[in-house]
Amino acid sequence: MTKNLLRPFLWGILSFSVLSSCRTEDNISKQNQEDKRFATFTSQSGKTINYANGFASLMIKYDELNKSNLSGIANKPLLSASSDKNGSTATGSYIEFNVRSQVIKNSDGNIWVVFPKVENGTVISLIVSLLSEKETYLSYYSVDKSDEFYKTNTPLFQEAYNRYKKKNMRLALSASTSIQFMANNDCENRPDERCSEIEEVIITNPRPIKTPNKDITLPTGDQTDNSIPGSDCGTFGDCFGGGGGGGTGTGTQQQDACSQALTNNSIAKNLLTKGEISRSKTAVTATITSDKNEKTFSFGKDKDGNYKTTSIKEGNGGSAQMSVTDPNLTIEGGAHTHTADVYNVASSGDIYQFYKAHSANNNFNYYYTFSQGNNNYVYTIVNQTAFDNFIKNYPEGTNFDMTTQTWNQSSKIGKDYRNIINSFQNSNMPDDDIMDLVMAAMIRKYNMGIALSKADSNGNFNGIYAKEIKDPNDPSKTTYAITPDCNL
Numbered sequence: 001m002t003k004n005l006l007r008p009f010l011w012g013i014l015s016f017s018v019l020s021s022c023r024t025e026d027n028i029s030k031q032n033q034e035d036k037r038f039a040t041f042t043s044q045s046g047k048t049i050n051y052a053n054g055f056a057s058l059m060i061k062y063d064e065l066n067k068s069n070l071s072g073i074a075n076k077p078l079l080s081a082s083s084d085k086n087g088s089t090a091t092g093s094y095i096e097f098n099v100r101s102q103v104i105k106n107s108d109g110n111i112w113v114v115f116p117k118v119e120n121g122t123v124i125s126l127i128v129s130l131l132s133e134k135e136t137y138l139s140y141y142s143v144d145k146s147d148e149f150y151k152t153n154t155p156l157f158q159e160a161y162n163r164y165k166k167k168n169m170r171l172a173l174s175a176s177t178s179i180q181f182m183a184n185n186d187c188e189n190r191p192d193e194r195c196s197e198i199e200e201v202i203i204t205n206p207r208p209i210k211t212p213n214k215d216i217t218l219p220t221g222d223q224t225d226n227s228i229p230g231s232d233c234g235t236f237g238d239c240f241g242g243g244g245g246g247g248t249g250t251g252t253q254q255q256d257a258c259s260q261a262l263t264n265n266s267i268a269k270n271l272l273t274k275g276e277i278s279r280s281k282t283a284v285t286a287t288i289t290s291d292k293n294e295k296t297f298s299f300g301k302d303k304d305g306n307y308k309t310t311s312i313k314e315g316n317g318g319s320a321q322m323s324v325t326d327p328n329l330t331i332e333g334g335a336h337t338h339t340a341d342v343y344n345v346a347s348s349g350d351i352y353q354f355y356k357a358h359s360a361n362n363n364f365n366y367y368y369t370f371s372q373g374n375n376n377y378v379y380t381i382v383n384q385t386a387f388d389n390f391i392k393n394y395p396e397g398t399n400f401d402m403t404t405q406t407w408n409q410s411s412k413i414g415k416d417y418r419n420i421i422n423s424f425q426n427s428n429m430p431d432d433d434i435m436d437l438v439m440a441a442m443i444r445k446y447n448m449g450i451a452l453s454k455a456d457s458n459g460n461f462n463g464i465y466a467k468e469i470k471d472p473n474d475p476s477k478t479t480y481a482i483t484p485d486c487n488l
Helices: 010-013 023-032 052-066 148-174 178-183 255-272 275-285 351-359 384-394 410-420 430-443
Strands: 112-117 123-131 136-142 228-231 294-300 307-309 332-337 366-371 375-381 448-455 461-463 467-472 474-482
Touching: 010 178, 052 112, 052 123, 052 255, 052 332, 052 351, 112 148, 112 178, 123 148, 255 275, 255 366, 255 375, 275 294, 275 307, 275 332, 275 366, 307 461, 351 366, 351 375, 351 384, 351 430, 384 461
Parallel strands: 332 366
Antiparallel strands: 112 123, 123 136, 136 228, 294 307, 294 332, 366 375, 375 448, 448 461, 467 474
């Protein structure tokens, strides 16, 4: 992809991508002023909201977004029909979402559910999930073990957990393929099926609780033990407002793309501050102005939870192959450079490379591009279904030209790409800025389900979004401009 953007005879060899940005948290805040509820807790078509499933799915989603393990989902053993009477292998503590209290609604509108935290078959803590402030604020915390609430109710959860384990052991024994059977029957994965049969633990305070009851108050929280500080829907990528759509009420997350992009951008910045990732970034960009070949590395956590990178690879006559798996790491993303003979932006070809990497390893969620002038970009996913559909409808084989490294000029998407470039023929904007805007327009036009963000001088990643403007005097003419509206 050569640097001659507006020479018509070279349009066919351009390969570019999104972003640069002026999207801020304040913009998103203004956009979502009208409705800051969680999509998961917002009823759609009159369906009953399953708050317990919603609390479970959102904590797991929080872990996915932040690469954390507060839910303990990574520690959870699988029940099996082996000769082991315990039927499980303990690997650490985890929150057992398949055992839960009844849903409690306070007279002030707060809604809460309690789950047990289990280790080696023993309930070691009680976790409160609280939806407050008119259902716009979600928090999780453990109950202080000195509190009477804990002393009274922990035995009830232990009994319920024992019944749950015994019941599911019988189910596993009756299913010959036990481990797969049990893995497919976790309530957090299939909330509409077996979970409807979950026996609720009727907690006391210290007496049986009736709902609603104006005298009910929350127990004291111990914020040092597996806590998620209270946060709004943006932190969980689950906003109902701003065009995000309503929740199904069963834990299905119809995420607001704006909030998801904001969350992704925060994580993307944080990842680049990790010691080994930061050092690898410095290494691949040190000679970027003179490099003839791209350089690349991947990153992820080792068995101790520390971020490490793969060895740096250099291409032979161009691109370098990026690793998507590593025996010593749980790969979460990767980075590559663009050489001096191309534009200082991420490329359209990178979209297909990102999708292939993510398809091969669904933990691969951050795809960085480093180019001259400290221009750093990252692709992230804001709507997996839309991303899947885009690749399905516009597969690389028939829509991407490997020779020119851009969309095929004879395809529909290639023609639209060229038409958008044409609209900037008389523009005084720098070429790199034009190409940021062109790809932003393409991402919106084709609802790709991704965001591409650019880092500012402080390392903060910000998304760039494009709006289409029709010439009022000639509807056949279209121009594009930056907009803070990120609804894809």
